[in-house]
Amino acid sequence: MTDSETDSGEPASGKAKRDRANRLDLPPGARHSVIDDLQGILIGALLLALAISLFREATILTGGVAGVALLIDYASPIRFEIAFLVLNLPFFALALWRMGVRFTGATLVTIFLVSGLTAVISRYLVIDSINPVFAALAGGVLNGVGIVALFRHRSGVGGLTIMSSYLQDRGIARAGHVHLVTDLVIAAIALLIIPADKVALSVLVAVVFSFVLSANHRPGRYFG
Template identity: 30%
Template sequence: MTVMMFGCFLTSFGLYLLKGSSIVTGGTAGLALSVSYLLPISFSILFTLINIPFYILAYFKMGKKFTFSTILAVSLVTLFSSLLPIILPSIAFYPLLGSIMGGFIIGIGTIILFMNGSSLGGAQILSITLQKQFNWNMGKTNFIFDTIVILIGLYSVGIVRGLYSIVSVFIISFMMSTFKEKIAHRNTVKGSVETSTVVETHSV
């Protein structure tokens, strides 16, 4: 639980850096950021609402445990994202630097969540589902989905910042692709251990 909270905090901090640089990113987080620039609705509320349809997908494709873990992760990111502007001073970086730093920090947070059997919903649920069922590369799937989200977000941040945003998406996707095998192995091992435990329990 502590490790998961740390992953959520890192992700929230990365998003905080992106927002301070007026940069968007991919997935439901990026979509929520884009809309928050246009409407007087907080990122936290938007992030929660946008993820609801993906919770349903996760429930049927990934099971209850993964779904509840994802709901918890999204809730923690939402909570941390609400608290960071209160706790920390306003941070503004040059867009390219903010994109690189934010993308790298979000990438670390996302990998921590994946390796602990959770996600941040949205494209990540889709990426994990396709990786498990068809062995599709998680990073590439995520990159395609995220690029589409950023193209939508160009309206809110402009073309130049939109291009900077793609940098953050590329960094996150590259990190996911790099750790893909470790993530898959970790989740497989955890699943095997849980299955063995269930078998032993029923045997007793």
């Protein structure tokens, strides 16, 4: 074995690059630029707002703070956009303390984008009818892909994503599993507000969302 090879036979330079990538110790050109992060956050927020719009039309739920905000929307005159903003405020102390200024700032931008885009979509996207099963499946996928986009650009969407991202970064629990458990709790509470068949579809949303998130967001797999 030459000096340029490792014990596994892999060229030393290749192993060094792989190890450096796994540690996120990357050259400046390999990291996301500000423009990269902004477009990723915008796309993620748009996907989440589209998912929320499908859920509202079908009177079903998602999980986390968004799910609670939807319950408030269904049970009171308070619209989702307002409830979502207000409910997320207490979580920013945790984000600032544990996740840093950069993550907290990006998450704050995301929350305002989701609220604003949801309001815009409700005005300009008029759905006469929607199949609830389709809304659950498509909304769950949009939700999962949107969260993955946000996580890839070091942002969350407040509330539960702040907590789940922190737990996954520390190796305590997978983000998808944290979301699944909390989503099921929210679905149980929802039985007091919406019909049981809608709650059943909300559980389907949670399963689809958890699958998409767990399959596509794993620590050490992606970098940049």
